[in-house]
Amino acid sequence: MSLADLWAQHWFRAFVTGSLVLVFALGNFYITLWLERKESAWIQNRLGPMRAGPQGLLQVLADLFKLLQKEDIVPRNVDRILFLIAPFVAHIPALLIFLVVPFGPNLVVADYDIGIIMIAAVTSYAVIATFIAGWGSNNKYSLLGAMRGAAQMISYEVTLVMSVIGVAMMAGSLKLSDIVLAQAERGVLGWYLFPQFIGFIVYLIASLAELNRAPFDLMEAESELVAGYHTEYSGFRFAIFLLVEYVHMIAWSAIAATLFLGGWVGPTPADIPVIGPRLFGWMTGPVWDNIWGFCWFLFKTYLLIFIVIWIRWTFPRVRIDQLMDLGWKFLLPVSLFNIFLTGVMKYGWNVLAESGSPLRWLFWLWR
Amino acid sequence: MTAQYLSFGVLALVTLWSAYKVVTARLITHAALWMALSFTSVSGIFLMLQQEFIAALQVLIYAGAITTMIIFAIMLSSIREIRVEPQQQTFGQRIRASGLLAVVVGLVFAAFMTYVYYVSEIPKEAVPDPGLLTVRQVGATLFTRFTVPFEVASILLLLAMIGAIILTAKETE
């Protein structure tokens, strides 16, 4: 059986692409963790890890190795099965999100027609995982953390989906690759960041809450709940929770990059005006397109990751009732208004573009 | 091909086993989690039936919203400590009687379905190569042919929301 035959097999393709996604997630987890430590150190007048490897590059490896070596403690009174499976359940949504993200023009694992809804759907499991971990630990702090987490994630999921609806309206599709293509047609100003600025801000805040990152890290708030739902975890199970947190962060940033910043769209060296085609003309074709697309995608993702880390080390934590107020009483109405605004503006452009009235430039961004 | 049978078989087994565990799990929290698993595998079957949209909604609404809601109710009312008491004889009898009932109902139901299938006018062969139903089509139908039911459904949801809030809000005296 040749490789091409093997590739035609569904199971083989699923296996290979799944493994690639896993490798991508783990590699970026490593980089993100290192970035977080260095960036927080930079913000806080410290150096951060410096000893293991140049600029502490191997520190994450050392830490993970340490965590893997540790004894896997299962406290006596926990709900044993739930306690043991919780990290793996938490793992599911974080990785599933990557299935629909277009990494490049043709680099999508499963280009679902329902991309955005699929993302929202798999996120539900994060709630369940939190609950399993918190309830299974049989610890009051864990339980409080799990309760907070479940309430928070359920509330913000609504806001998150609502903030993205505007993008779906603009692109006329829920498919992520379609959304990227719709942005690609219009250059930088066609990025949905500009017409959907409200949506982008709401998305950013809501995804922070969904990720349980500071200032919304209520369910593991170390100064209140010790460590929230993973108080009882140690060793590699704790490492998996850490991994999930960061993979989630990468995933949400990747989606934000796709939805608002144009995903893999970006100029390649061949697009440089005069010398581009002559010098870098050979860098075209499907393979090179994918490579450049992937680079742009990574760049945008890391830009957002950088912002997320920056926010974490700047703001204090909000309280649970303030969080709920913010979500339900402010962000949700704002995102609903954004949907309304998008509809009006799109309609306005459609009407005025035919008549050729100069007023249509007001609606140009929403064209 | 057998892949379809295999995947269906696995999903069906998971569905049925977890549904069975919902009935028999001793802790109500476990029952809720088994229920989530059951919903998930049903959504897998929806995927097999090429209904991505419904599969995603199944996960979103059932495994996400309803399970969480039930879990919250369990937590808030501290029912989690109530276990199924082992009422020795009556319980066993009830299980047997009701298990029989379940089988009977299931069989009658399946038989009825088959009957409907045979007497009805629908084509007996599955449509050979169906075009995939897109979200766009569903949405278009929903907002044209089913506008009134759609609005009624949203009013229902609104009423449910208001009702739940009124019922659970603490009375401020």
Add this chain to the structure above:
Amino acid sequence: MEQTRELLINMGPQHPSTHGVLRVLLKLDGETITWAEPDIGYLHRCFEKLSESKTYPQVIPYTDRTDYLSAITNEHAFCLAVEKLMGIEVPERAEYIRVMMAELQRICSHLLGLGAMALDLGAVTGFLYAWRDREKIYSLFERITGGRMLYNYLRIGGVRNDLPEGIIGTPRDGRDKADKTIWGFINYFESYVLPEWDDLLTNNRIFQWRTQGVAPLPSEVAIAYGASGPVLRASGVKWDLRKNVPYSIYDRFEFDIPVGKENGDCFDRWVVRVEEMRQSARIVKQALQWLAENPGDYIAPKLPRVLKPPKGEVYIRYEGSRGEVGVHLVSDGSANPYKVKWRSPCFTHLQLLPVLAPGHKLADMIAIIGSIDIVLGEVDR
């Protein structure tokens, strides 16, 4: 009838935000606290009893270790008590050095208190900025006293040694000399650190959400519970022992008493502390001016080798970093004190927890603990 079950949780003794080993028992209804009770004694070291078997100068290192974040002010209080008991005249220069050190220590202590409160509220960066600036004070203190945290610098009747050469600096010293000269630190502190705190936290919307309206303490309750220091002033009572009952040479300095708005919530306590740091910096500046103008080397009077105060007792009220430190000394005429009683502000403030906490959320609990700024070493003594 409500039938929601209350959840009893143990906050501490091992908990990240109880500032030491405090255990607070909490009853929660959902996330709302219905009942709170502090349980203390995990850090009890018999300071008061131990002092009875030490001579008077030997007690000074122990006073360092009661409120270990504000060591100089404790030493100062104890020294003042002994001096009052014995009627010792303190050299003027020594007194100026003491006051300057005490005010620097107050800045240092408030920095940590505010930083820890910020950390409790989730702002890790504020905490590390506080450490960065404390580090500068510590390097100054290290050069002056030889110790970084527990100094044993004050002596009965004076101080151990004069200020080292060049530590005062000039008023033109800037940020680059912040950890070399006191003037440099003060200038750096006023021009850089305080605005930074304002930008990073005081004017931060989330921070204000978290603190404003949380655990208001009416002035009557504050007085009834014996609160003092920033906690009392935050409730709107203009009471500062340095002004109202002047001791030492505080009547020679110009400074204001910052007070909070009437309700005295966590935010007021925060603002009062920030303002107090500013006022302390003013006092330090005045002291530095005097010290630069009046050089000298008379910093401690000649005292007998064994101090034997006359029979009698004395009570000193001292405005420590966290509130009113009271030292009650009873002497039976021997070289050892007959009785040392230490009135600790933190102990008093901790008793406010059952009053402040109920009705607030669990997350507010740590804001409250942070805002009353307790040091468990002083609570348990």
Add this chain to the structure above:
Amino acid sequence: MELPIYFPLGLGALLFGIGLWGALTRTNAVRILMFIELMLNGVNLNLMTFTRYYYPENATGPILTLFVMTVAAAEASIGLAIILQIVRNRGTVEVDKVDLLKG
């Protein structure tokens, strides 16, 4: 679909049966609510099966399922609210024990 239609239909019927079994034997109100959800799931499965096998281009089936889900969500929220109220007033979730009309 190569799979005979009996398979998913049978699965739906069995799911419905299990749900019914549970709903009839358990007295815990929350559990009964769960079984109702299971039964609705079985119904949904049937709907989707028929859609897929006979009317794959017709959006009516999915929309009907959508409505079933809506009703399920509404029912769950109201049901749970009522159960919470019962728990508060009676201190029990056993439907057997809630047999007094007066609250």
